[in-house]
Amino acid sequence: MPKLDQRLIAVTHRIRSGVHADIGSDHGLLLASLLGSGRIDYGIAIDNKQQPFENSRKTLAGLAAEVRLGDGLAALNTGEADSLSICGMGAENMRSILQRYPDRVPAEVVLQPNSRAELIRQWAWSAGFWLVDEQVVRTTGKYAVLSFRRSPVGSSQDDPAYDDVDRACGFEFGPWLVKARDADLLADLLEEKSYWSQFGQLTTRGQQRLALISATIDGLDASHCERAKK
Ligand SMILES: C[S@@+](CC[C@H](N)C(=O)[O-])C[C@H]1O[C@@H](n2cnc3c(N)ncnc32)[C@H](O)[C@@H]1O
Incomplete structure (x- = not known):
């Protein structure tokens, strides 16, 4: 089993799915760990740069995974994955990846922005994803790990995570x-x-x-x- 840092270990604990896509896979260790622990059946690693793409290919060789060189969700078809993670990026880049192809975002999403987690909570609020869990991993820095689920089909209900908490405070500091x-x-x-x-x-x-x-x-x-x- 590959050795992950505390930040990525926290992410793995929030993923259990059939096909999981990881955007910005770089070293490929997240998918390798998820496959090794049986938390997912199949992985799709996506990175938009050549060296990280090669790193992922090396790590995931021989495992139930494929590695794609591509820009965010441009490299994933609608309905192809059950869940998605994006970790270790700035929130602005993450949000732009999610907004470019809204129909390709699977129902289960785990996001670990390196900063400005409020931008990700705001994206989820407008995109119809509910925040089901959040934690801050404190290691060399502070890393928010946010788990979202698409709101139920036909639901016009606001995200219940923000019940009993002011929305501005919730976006900024995390409602849970x-x-x-x-x-x-x-x-x-x-x-x-x-x-x-x-x-x-x-x-x-x-x-x-x-x-x-x-x-x-x-x-x-x-x-x-x-x-x-x-
Ligand atoms: C700092 S690394 C994080 C690696 C790993 N996810 C982690 O958390 O340890 C960010 C990776 O995201 C990739 N990346 C950035 N923007 C991307 C995009 N639009 N599509 C795919 N990959 C992207 C970079 O090439 C880099 O390999």
């Missing part, structure tokens, strides 16, 4: 983490609040961020969050 009053999250918020509070004057973004942090710490005061959005 906020509702759970996650201890690490609260420690981060207190630290960041004290950072922003030392400045006399803040940019608009700084003011919004501080307002969202304060609202979350103050017990998810919804009206406070609404003011912060304006």
Whole structure:
């Protein structure tokens, strides 16, 4: 079994499926591990650069997998995979991959953006995917691992993850983490609040961020969050 870092181990725990596609596969270790542990039956590795493509081919040789050189979902047909992961990329790139071919995004998606997880939560909200689980893996950095499921066919219901939590706070910090009053999250918020509070004057973004942090710490005061959005 290939050795994965804590970040990718957390991703593997959220995947169990028939055919799984991994975009930005690079070293190919995620699919190799999923196949080795029997969590998936077949893997499709996709990377848009030659050397990572070759790395994936080498790692996955002889396994129930194929490796494709291509740009995101351009290399995957609609309905071909049951689930999808994209890990270790910036959120903007990830979001643009998902938005370019919305019909090709499978029903189960695990995303691990390297930063700005709020952009991914916002994408899911507009694309009709529900956030079913989230965690932050704390190693050399802090990595959000977000699991989504396409909302039920015909459902006009909003994502229930955001029930009982202000949406702006939920997008920013994670609705499940906020509702759970996650201890690490609260420690981060207190630290960041004290950072922003030392400045006399803040940019608009700084003011919004501080307002969202304060609202979350103050017990998810919804009206406070609404003011912060304006
Ligand atoms: C930093 S590596 C992450 C590798 C692995 N997913 C991980 O988390 O350890 C990002 C990989 O995504 C690939 N990549 C970036 N944009 C892509 C796109 N639009 N389509 C396919 N692969 C892409 C890069 O070539 C690179 O191999």
